[in-house]
Amino acid sequence: MMAAPHIAIFGRALAPQAMALAQEAGARVTTTDTYLRGPDLERFMQENNPDAIILRLGEVTEAAMANAPNLRIIAKHGVGYDTIDVAAATRRNILVTIARGANAISVAEHALALILGVARGIAYQDARIRSGHWDKAFFMGSELNGKVLGVVGLGAIGHALARICAALDMAVQVFDPALPQDAPLDYRRVDSLDQLLATSDVVSLHCPLTPATRNMISADKLALMKPGAILVNTARGGLIDLEALADALEGKQIGGAGLDTFPVEPPELSERVRGLSNLVISPHIGASTIEAGQRVGTMVMQQVLDHLAGRDIERAVAVNAIAG
Numbered sequence: 059m060m061a062a063p064h065i066a067i068f069g070r071a072l073a074p075q076a077m078a079l080a081q082e083a084g085a086r087v088t089t090t091d092t093y094l095r096g097p098d099l100e101r102f103m104q105e106n107n108p109d110a111i112i113l114r115l116g117e118v119t120e121a122a123m124a125n126a127p128n129l130r131i132i133a134k135h136g137v138g139y140d141t142i143d144v145a146a147a148t149r150r151n152i153l154v155t156i157a158r159g160a161n162a163i164s165v166a167e168h169a170l171a172l173i174l175g176v177a178r179g180i181a182y183q184d185a186r187i188r189s190g191h192w193d194k195a196f197f198m199g200s201e202l203n204g205k206v207l208g209v210v211g212l213g214a215i216g217h218a219l220a221r222i223c224a225a226l227d228m229a230v231q232v233f234d235p236a237l238p239q240d241a242p243l244d245y246r247r248v249d250s251l252d253q254l255l256a257t258s259d260v261v262s263l264h265c266p267l268t269p270a271t272r273n274m275i276s277a278d279k280l281a282l283m284k285p286g287a288i289l290v291n292t293a294r295g296g297l298i299d300l301e302a303l304a305d306a307l308e309g310k311q312i313g314g315a316g317l318d319t320f321p322v323e324p325p326e327l328s329e330r331v332r333g334l335s336n337l338v339i340s341p342h343i344g345a346s347t348i349e350a351g352q353r354v355g356t357m358v359m360q361q362v363l364d365h366l367a368g369r370d371i372e373r374a375v376a377v378n379a380i381a382g
Contacts, residue, residue, distance in 0.1 A: 062086050063366045064128070065359075066106055068094060069114025069135070073348075076355030083363050090115070093324075100125050110362040113142065120146035131365045133358040134377075136161060136345055137213075138294050140267040144378050154377040155361045159214040160353040161345035166218035168344035169262050169292045172316025175338040176288045177202060177260075182335045200286070200313070203227045208258030210251065211265030211293070212237055219262055220245055231258065234265075255282040260290065267294035277302035286313035292344040295320035300331070307334045318344045 067089045071077055080087050093116040094102055103125035111118060114135040120143045123129055131153045132142055139156055147154050175181055178199040186193055207223045209216045212234040220230045224245075231246040233254040248254045251274065255261060261283065265271055275289065275298040283289070289312060291298055300321060306312050314336035320327075323342055331337065345354065357375075365371055 063109045063363075064088065064106065065110045065112060065362055066090070066102075066108035067112045067114060068116050068118075072112065072135070072355035072359060073351045075352055076359040079356060079359045079363060083367075085363065085366075103129075109366055112358050112362060117141040118147075119143055123147065123150055123152060131155065131362055133157075133361050135354055135358055137215075138266060139377055140294055140296070142377075148378045148380060151380045153365055153371065153380050155358070155365075155371060155375045156377060157354040157357045158375050160357050161350040162214035162218045164347040164350035165215045165292050165344040166222060167347075168318060168340070169215075169219050169264075169290050169316075170222055172290045172292070172318065172338055172340070173202065173260055173262070173288060176290070176314035176316050176336065179335075181338045202260070205229070205259035206231060206257060208233065208248075208254040208261045209245075210234070210254065210261065210263045212243075212245075213264060215292070216262075216264035219264070223260075228260075251279065252282055255279055256284070258287065259284060260288045262290045263293045263297050265293055265297065267296045272296045273299045275299065275303070277305065280306040280312060283312050285311070288312070288314050288316070290316040292318040295323065295325075304328070304331050304334065307336050310336075314338070316340075318342055 063085045065080060065085050065087045067087060069089065070091050071089050088106055090102065095116060099119065099122045103122045107126045107128050109128050109130055111129065111132045112135055113132060118132050123146055129152055132147060134142065134156045137156045137158060139154060142154055144154050179197055183193060183197060203226060205228050207228045207230045209220050209230060209232045212232045224230050231248050231254060232243065233248050233251050273296065277299065280302055303315060307315060308330065316338040318340045319342050361371055361375060
């Protein structure tokens with residue numbers, strides 16, 4: 059009789075529907091409830107030797123994989139997989155999957171919330187009122203109606219945000235070098251990131267973190283943006299040079315920024331960054347809704363259970379190709 063598969067969730071338990079799938083399959087589930095890194099991560103893997111990992115928090119390194127010879131699949135609870143050593147997983151014949159499209163609406167809505175939060179100074183004014191101030195006579199926000207939204211990366215999330223903002227009568231333009239030139243598009247396509255930055259009132263990032271995109275928003279790129287422009291990042295923290303952004307915000311070179319992701323998480327923000335009144339930040343919660351949690355959780359749990367049972371996985375959700 060085969061032993062029950064052991065699934066490790068890096069982070070808290072999944073949505074109840076997803077956990078019910080594991081229970082029905084007779085799987086044993088272990089949660090970490092926090093970030094695991096370095097020796098703590100390797101020790102956990104050695105002691106637990108899971109058959110599968112569902113990654114909500116932290117990372118999966120090659121050293122971690124080496125301490126878990128039973129590991130057969132790593133499923134990302136989301137779409138960004140830069141915290142997984144995919145090359146190492148492929149060498150070890152470990153499948154890596156993502157929850158493609160399952161959290162798109164939630165992340166797009168959060169991006170819009172950050173845009174509105176910056177444009178109307180909501181977080182700053184909330185803090186001012188709580189500390190005894192009333193700035194009605196001094197603060198002026200900006201409308202989104204009639205403004206130009208620049209979307210960097212037109213995947214499922216970028217598409218969702220574009221649709222929402224088009225309904226607000228924003229003009230939408232897109233830069234995505236991975237998009238085929240003959241792909242039908244409801245929005246204006248621009249040929250370069252520079253062009254998009256220079257002609258957009260709001261820029262929202264929705265692209266993966268790769269060696270080519272790391273720090274793609276640098277001091278030089280920020281200098282191209284319109285005075286008063288808003289930059290929002292709900293994708294991966296490493297896309298933006300955070301110190302360069304702080305300089306641009308501090309000097310009022312751009313109007314403001316909204317960040318849901320950071321180069322290192324949890325972030326260690328400098329006093330200068332924490333004090334920026336034109337910066338709205340949140341703790342990587344773009345996908346943290348009840349609805350997205352249900353969709354993503356059930357999707358990745360089903361991927362894990364299918365792979366462990368020898369059933370085929372949809373190619374669109376597989377990051378790598380492995381033997382067998």
